[in-house]
Amino acid sequence: MSAAAADWLPSASVTASGRPVLSAGEVERNLLPLVDLEPEENPRLAPLRGCLLALTSHRLIFLHEPSRSARGLPLATVVHAYPPHRRHSHNPLRSIFSSSSSSSSSQHHRIRLQISMPPARSEVVAIVVTCKADVDVFFGRLLEAIRARAWEMTPAAAPVSSATVAEGAAPAEDIAIRMPVVGVSGILRMEQESWESAGQNLQDAFQDLNALMSKAKEMMQLAEKMRLKLLTNSSTEPNSNDEEMGSKQDMQDLLLSVGIVAPVTKETAGALYHQQLSLQLADFLRIPLEKAGGMMALVDVYCLFNRARGTELISPEDLLQACLLWEKVDVPVMLRKFDSGVKVIQTKTHSDEEVFARISSLAQKPDALQKGISPSDAAFTLGIAPALAKEHLLNAENKGLLCRDVSPDGFRFFINLFNEIDAQNIYTQKPHGLYHAWISVAMAYQC
Numbered sequence: 001m002s003a004a005a006a007d008w009l010p011s012a013s014v015t016a017s018g019r020p021v022l023s024a025g026e027v028e029r030n031l032l033p034l035v036d037l038e039p040e041e042n043p044r045l046a047p048l049r050g051c052l053l054a055l056t057s058h059r060l061i062f063l064h065e066p067s068r069s070a071r072g073l074p075l076a077t078v079v080h081a082y083p084p085h086r087r088h089s090h091n092p093l094r095s096i097f098s099s100s101s102s103s104s105s106s107q108h109h110r111i112r113l114q115i116s117m118p119p120a121r122s123e124v125v126a127i128v129v130t131c132k133a134d135v136d137v138f139f140g141r142l143l144e145a146i147r148a149r150a151w152e153m154t155p156a157a158a159p160v161s162s163a164t165v166a167e168g169a170a171p172a173e174d175i176a177i178r179m180p181v182v183g184v185s186g187i188l189r190m191e192q193e194s195w196e197s198a199g200q201n202l203q204d205a206f207q208d209l210n211a212l213m214s215k216a217k218e219m220m221q222l223a224e225k226m227r228l229k230l231l232t233n234s235s236t237e238p239n240s241n242d243e244e245m246g247s248k249q250d251m252q253d254l255l256l257s258v259g260i261v262a263p264v265t266k267e268t269a270g271a272l273y274h275q276q277l278s279l280q281l282a283d284f285l286r287i288p289l290e291k292a293g294g295m296m297a298l299v300d301v302y303c304l305f306n307r308a309r310g311t312e313l314i315s316p317e318d319l320l321q322a323c324l325l326w327e328k329v330d331v332p333v334m335l336r337k338f339d340s341g342v343k344v345i346q347t348k349t350h351s352d353e354e355v356f357a358r359i360s361s362l363a364q365k366p367d368a369l370q371k372g373i374s375p376s377d378a379a380f381t382l383g384i385a386p387a388l389a390k391e392h393l394l395n396a397e398n399k400g401l402l403c404r405d406v407s408p409d410g411f412r413f414f415i416n417l418f419n420e421i422d423a424q425n426i427y428t429q430k431p432h433g434l435y436h437a438w439i440s441v442a443m444a445y446q447c
Helices: 092-097 100-105 135-148 162-167 183-236 242-256 266-284 286-291 298-309 316-328 352-363 366-371 375-382 386-398 434-446
Strands: 028-039 048-056 059-064 069-074 078-081 085-087 108-117 121-129 295-297 333-337 343-347 402-407 410-415
Touching: 028 135, 028 266, 048 135, 078 135, 108 135, 266 286, 266 298, 266 316, 286 295, 286 343, 295 298, 295 386, 298 316, 298 343, 316 333, 352 366, 352 375, 352 386, 352 410, 366 410, 375 386, 375 410, 386 402, 386 410
Parallel strands: none
Antiparallel strands: 028 048, 028 121, 048 059, 059 069, 078 108, 085 108, 108 121, 295 343, 333 343, 402 410
């Protein structure tokens, strides 16, 4: 049964790629695949089957990936969590004649939760883990999240450094009588005061650093909340004018540069690391790809994504493996490899025909008919990097639209005039067309 059918649980928002949308201050803790949620006492509660369970600091989110729907169980409603145990198969003949390996495969871990539901009743539900996973680790992090009660916490005020406290101290402490430095004891006392002063300064520095990190985390959470609100408003207000849409786009770009609030890590995702990383990457690239014209080099994506992840950096192999998984899921982006070996990420709506049309229009200008166009010229026209512009030019050459001239100055591309020549009468010049325009430009340059 899909997550939409379990209406006794509050719905949870998901991204375009199927990742859960976290609220302000919410952090992802762990993931479990192929999880069922079954009521143990009330048959009127609809169960959930085959969900991806995401444990956060605030909720248990059950993601039904085929329907792209999700339901959330707030941890605030969990009264008690019972340790996981295995339920064996109920068929006695099967348990007798089956081997130990086959019988162990029929055992499912069950985590029973006692939850409070409105108006004032208690229910018992069971999280059934039907796959091979480290259930004990998940249960431990579940208990940690319940005990932490992060949903009740408010942003803490910045700690006041001891230097500030010292400024407001009593006047009697400011007028301290300093003993004269006399003999060995005076030297030792001066050395001890120096060490105490250095230790105090170091403590103040760490307090200020903790305050800065706390504020930075709050700003990232606020930026993510504002960005999601802008995206929601943009989708619900289709009649906004161009100026409003432009300012909203600029605001989204600024908020996106703050970073990813809850990056997927191997510690939280476990065996689902690359799958969840690919979904988060697809969500992240939506705005950068729109700004870059629908295509970005894989190297640029690696730098941009790692910068947004902060300290949770990923390797190039992890990024490539995450991109390869896009073939198996429904996301609006794809990995593409040119004939030269250059790998790029592009949107599925990206059209090479539109790029070829713009390149042909550029190559038919009078200056281009005489001198050709370079990758830098195409990059300026298309608004992309010169390396990607060169790949587009080479691709247009393979399609027969351009001809290439290799010189010490580099590559120059010209419009293909051979398509204008009649093979049956090659010496006849038409009074129109590209070939005629090329002759006219050549004569004008000679004059």
